[in-house]
Amino acid sequence: MIFAVEVDRLNKFYGKFHALKDVSFKVYVGEIYGLIGPNGAGKTTTLRIISTLLLPSSGIIKVFGMDVVNDAEKIKGIISYLPEEAGAYKYLTGYEYLHFMASLYTNDKTRIKEMIEEAEVICGLGERLKDRIGTYSKGMLRRLLVARSLMIHPKLAILDEPTAGLDVIHSHYIRNIIRDYVKKHNITVIMSSHNMLEVEYLCDRVSLIHEGRIVLEGSPIDLKNKFSADNLEEVFSRVVKYA
Amino acid sequence: MHNVLINILKKEVKEMLRDPKILIGMIIVPFLVMVLMSGIMNFVMSSVKEYALNPKVLILDYDDSLLSKVIIDSLNSQPGSRITLLHDVSIENAIQKALELGFPIIMVIPKGFGYNVSMGIRGTIEIYTIMSTLSLAESSASSIPSSIIEFLKSEIVYNRIKTLIPNVDPNVLLNPIEKVDYSIVKGDIVKVPPQIISSIVMSQSIFIPIIIMVIFISAMQFASTSIALEKEYKTLETLLTLPVSRFTILLAKLICSVILAILGSASFMIAYTYYFHSITTSFSIPTINLSLSDIGLSITPLGLALIVLTLFLSMVSSLVLALLVATFAEDVRSAQTLVGYLYFVMIIPMFVSIYTDLSMLPLPLQMVLYIIPYTYTLASPKAAMLENYGFLVIGIIYMTVFSIIILYVASKFFRSEKVLTAKISIRRFKR
Numbered sequence: 001m002i003f004a005v006e007v008d009r010l011n012k013f014y015g016k017f018h019a020l021k022d023v024s025f026k027v028y029v030g031e032i033y034g035l036i037g038p039n040g041a042g043k044t045t046t047l048r049i050i051s052t053l054l055l056p057s058s059g060i061i062k063v064f065g066m067d068v069v070n071d072a073e074k075i076k077g078i079i080s081y082l083p084e085e086a087g088a089y090k091y092l093t094g095y096e097y098l099h100f101m102a103s104l105y106t107n108d109k110t111r112i113k114e115m116i117e118e119a120e121v122i123c124g125l126g127e128r129l130k131d132r133i134g135t136y137s138k139g140m141l142r143r144l145l146v147a148r149s150l151m152i153h154p155k156l157a158i159l160d161e162p163t164a165g166l167d168v169i170h171s172h173y174i175r176n177i178i179r180d181y182v183k184k185h186n187i188t189v190i191m192s193s194h195n196m197l198e199v200e201y202l203c204d205r206v207s208l209i210h211e212g213r214i215v216l217e218g219s220p221i222d223l224k225n226k227f228s229a230d231n232l233e234e235v236f237s238r239v240v241k242y243a
Numbered sequence: 244m245h246n247v248l249i250n251i252l253k254k255e256v257k258e259m260l261r262d263p264k265i266l267i268g269m270i271i272v273p274f275l276v277m278v279l280m281s282g283i284m285n286f287v288m289s290s291v292k293e294y295a296l297n298p299k300v301l302i303l304d305y306d307d308s309l310l311s312k313v314i315i316d317s318l319n320s321q322p323g324s325r326i327t328l329l330h331d332v333s334i335e336n337a338i339q340k341a342l343e344l345g346f347p348i349i350m351v352i353p354k355g356f357g358y359n360v361s362m363g364i365r366g367t368i369e370i371y372t373i374m375s376t377l378s379l380a381e382s383s384a385s386s387i388p389s390s391i392i393e394f395l396k397s398e399i400v401y402n403r404i405k406t407l408i409p410n411v412d413p414n415v416l417l418n419p420i421e422k423v424d425y426s427i428v429k430g431d432i433v434k435v436p437p438q439i440i441s442s443i444v445m446s447q448s449i450f451i452p453i454i455i456m457v458i459f460i461s462a463m464q465f466a467s468t469s470i471a472l473e474k475e476y477k478t479l480e481t482l483l484t485l486p487v488s489r490f491t492i493l494l495a496k497l498i499c500s501v502i503l504a505i506l507g508s509a510s511f512m513i514a515y516t517y518y519f520h521s522i523t524t525s526f527s528i529p530t531i532n533l534s535l536s537d538i539g540l541s542i543t544p545l546g547l548a549l550i551v552l553t554l555f556l557s558m559v560s561s562l563v564l565a566l567l568v569a570t571f572a573e574d575v576r577s578a579q580t581l582v583g584y585l586y587f588v589m590i591i592p593m594f595v596s597i598y599t600d601l602s603m604l605p606l607p608l609q610m611v612l613y614i615i616p617y618t619y620t621l622a623s624p625k626a627a628m629l630e631n632y633g634f635l636v637i638g639i640i641y642m643t644v645f646s647i648i649i650l651y652v653a654s655k656f657f658r659s660e661k662v663l664t665a666k667i668s669i670r671r672f673k674r
Contacts, residue, residue: 014664048480048663051484052484053480053483053484053660053663054660054663054664055660073486073488076484076485076486076487077486079484080484081480081481081484082481083477083480083481085477086477086478086480086481087476087477087478088476088478089254089258089476089478090476091257091258091261091262092254092257092258096254096257100250100251100253100254101485103246103247103250104247104250104251104485104486104487105485105486107246132261145481
């Protein structure tokens with residue numbers, strides 16, 4: 001069976017600092033998988049390694065059966081990574097940005113047009129796409145970037161804190177887009193979040209990372225049942241307390 | 244790969260042309276500064292000319308002799324001159340009068356001047372220049388009265404010699420030895436003093452590379468900023484996960500910086516040509532009008548092609564170096580500081596070239612200088628004039644190899660995770 005993501009005993013050192021300690025998990029094709037944990041737990045490092053940005057110090061990481069170290073170039077063609085604090089080119093218009101991004105994936109003009117049309121629907125920015133990105137609010141920029149990540153129909157979307165720093169309206173919009181869109185197009189998502197409500201709402205399964213280790217894994221419902229908790233926040237605090 | 248490169252390049256160029264800082268700072272302002280400078284220089288030169296060629300002189304003639312009359316008539320006969328003659332006023336009053344009239348020059352011919360000169364005693368003429376603005380134009384206002392006095396002086400001397408020693412040519416008596424300067428350039432004899440040759444070569448071979456260095460510095464700043472901005476605007480992480488090789492990203496940034504440098508240089512060169520033209524036409528000095536071909540140093544088409552190639556490659560190698568340095572930087576400010584260190588390296592060969600020839604330096608020092616690509620830019624016009632094509636070709640090969648190696652090192656570094664970990668090391672606790 002091919003998994004969308006297989007992480008096996010992943011370790012990462014920054015100098016002497018041991019950032020990830022024997023992290024292992026698997027993400028099934030088509031599911032939304034969440035990494036949750038406090039600041040500095042290792043979520044972003046894990047996502048960066050899966051997206052080929054960083055190299056693992058040890059361990060095996062595969063994306064759709066391809067090794068992140070040896071097949072990085074191939075992996076880049078099927079993934080889409082949305083960093084937590086991503087920006088965009090402020091002197092380009094929204095349309096130009098989307099066109100630029102689409103043109104890096106294909107030379108086919110019809111396909112590029114389709115991607116942009118799809119992004120228009122995803123971001124819902126309408127006429128504002130004709131304006132320069134420098135004039136966008138934080139929420140609008142995030143919507144544009146989410147649209148950029150999903151318009152190419154990646155096999156795996158890696159979303160780091162997709163709604164971080166956004167107000168309720170924009171967060172709600174983005175969450176709905178992720179849920180509806182990825183299910184419709186069978187896109188696998190691995191995401192990180194601080195927001196337990198968001199994770200509960202979106203994710204099929206979650207992993208709790210604490211101090212570089214995975215301390216808990218399961219579906220939100222199973223985890224809540226296991227700890228007789230009302231929500232994931234409660235599960236989270238109990239586990240972290242005893243971890 | 245080909246299409247991807249073009250797409251990234253298009254994006255880079257769009258960003259560059261839409262960034263007002265770049266468009267204004269690198270293309271429009273240098274152009275306007277040059278045009279403005281030529282306008283100011285034209286104005287200065289025409290006012291200098293106006294002052295020098297149309298003398299306005301207040302003459303205070305206490306002498307009223309034949310000789311003082313000759314001087315006054317000579318000045319009066321100058322086209323455009325305005326002369327006011329006073330006889331019985333004090334110098335203070337004459338100054339007052341000159342200020343009222345706006346005359347910058349007061350010429351005082353003391354009593355007994357004509358008599359003294361006729362008796363073989365030295366006569367004195369006083370010239371007062373009113374420096375109300377301390378400008379170059381004012382200082383040149385006395386040039387015609389002074390030259391008339393000089394002319395009169397030599398006429399008096401010649402006449403006296405002729406009267407005293409009738410059989411001798413006064414010219415020969417005053418200048419018994421004549422020195423004639425020749426220079427031997429590329430084996431040919433040229434009847435021009437070596438100082439003039441070196442000043443022509445200097446003006447034609449040093450000034451332009453210096454201007455180009457200014458353009459290089461701006462382009463290097465741009466190249467490094469374009470990398471650093473990707474980090475600062477948080478677009479680098481996304482860019483690095485796209486299906487594009489990192490070498491292609493660097494190459495696109497390099498090409499964009501080269502385009503900018505060429506645009507900047509073109510704008511500067513057009514403005515410079517205009518400036519130079521307006522200076523030489525309003526300020527005609529005979530030595531400046533001597534061209535390189537007049538002194539046997541014309542540059543052949545092959546030489547010119549090699550100079551252009553040298554300039555291009557030194558531009559590429561400087562930009563590649565700036566890109567490499569910028570990959571180490573965390574943000575725009577540190578990128579610009581790091582690139583700033585490269586300017587010092589560029590300035591060294593410039594100073595050396597101005598004051599001496601590289602070949603006159605001790606060998607180890609020469610070798611150090613030849614490592615710096617910019618050395619070849621400075622040395623190339625001279626080498627082309629002297630038809631030293633071997634040197635130019637070696638420079639071109641060196642800079643090509645240098646650029647490729649640096650680009651390779653930069654892309655190697657860009658491919659490693661270090662390009663991001665500088666940032667990570669600071670945000671260690673924000674995973």
